Amino acid sequence: MADTIKETATAVIEMQFVDGDTRKLTLKYPKAEIETSEITALNAYLQANNLLIGDKSGATFGKIKTVTRVSKTTRELDLT
Amino acid sequence: MADKTSLILHYTDPLAKNGTTSITYVNPNADDAKLKTLTQMLNNLTINTYVSTDKVETTDITNAVSKTTPTFTIGDATGTLQSGKVISYTYNGDGEVYLRIPDTGNILTYKLNSTEKTVTVYGVQMGQRVTLNLYATGTETYLEATTSKSFDFMN
Numbered sequence: 207m208a209d210t211i212k213e214t215a216t217a218v219i220e221m222q223f224v225d226g227d228t229r230k231l232t233l234k235y236p237k238a239e240i241e242t243s244e245i246t247a248l249n250a251y252l253q254a255n256n257l258l259i260g261d262k263s264g265a266t267f268g269k270i271k272t273v274t275r276v277s278k279t280t281r282e283l284d285l286t
Numbered sequence: 287m288a289d290k291t292s293l294i295l296h297y298t299d300p301l302a303k304n305g306t307t308s309i310t311y312v313n314p315n316a317d318d319a320k321l322k323t324l325t326q327m328l329n330n331l332t333i334n335t336y337v338s339t340d341k342v343e344t345t346d347i348t349n350a351v352s353k354t355t356p357t358f359t360i361g362d363a364t365g366t367l368q369s370g371k372v373i374s375y376t377y378n379g380d381g382e383v384y385l386r387i388p389d390t391g392n393i394l395t396y397k398l399n400s401t402e403k404t405v406t407v408y409g410v411q412m413g414q415r416v417t418l419n420l421y422a423t424g425t426e427t428y429l430e431a432t433t434s435k436s437f438d439f440m441n
Contacts, residue, residue: 235332261311
């Protein structure tokens with residue numbers, strides 16, 4: 207029997223609001239390749255439609271600050 | 287109005303399991319269709335299958351206080367009264383007190399004094415029975431209430 211290898215990934219979107227407050231949104235099972243254009247479109251949509259507010263003072267959405275794809279590999283050793 | 291509005295994105299993951307992602311601190315005045323589109327755009331960054339979107343509004347009830355039933359009664363003995371007699375009522379709440387006017391057939395006028403808590407009835411006919419129906423509005427502290435009493439007027 208071989209070791210068991212698992213790969214999991216998340217995409218963490220860090221957003222910034224006009225009062226300087228930041229907030230993270232985590233998506234499970236992100237695509238292998240997220241295009242910059244997709245994030246640009248998402249950012250534009252959020253800015254144009256005032257959909258999200260800051261959690262400290264209800265501040266207006268500023269922009270998407272960063273998008274990070276986090277991969278985790280676990281290797282469970284075969285002990286047999 | 288809710289204190290906090292959130293979205294729940296429902297999806298099916300590659301292992302065919304149901305999953306959710308919460309999007310918190312949503313603008314409560316935002317258009318629902320645009321909020322739905324937002325969750326679909328977020329889901330399109332994943333390999334999950336979009337199922338549905340819920341909007342959740344929550345209210346902070348940490349400081350909620352049970353509302354009290356106010357004391358609301360019309361005083362003065364039943365019996366015969368005269369037109370122009372001042373009838374007092376008791377109300378210990380902080381709502382507004384109104385008179386509910388029944389259809390009595392002839393025209394009566396009611397003067398409500400909310401400071402001294404009295405009602406004065408004018409224009410009654412001899413031997414007329416008049417029923418006072420008072421209504422107090424509900425407030426943050428007090429429940430709404432009604433009270434009623436009938437009087438026979440001498441004239």
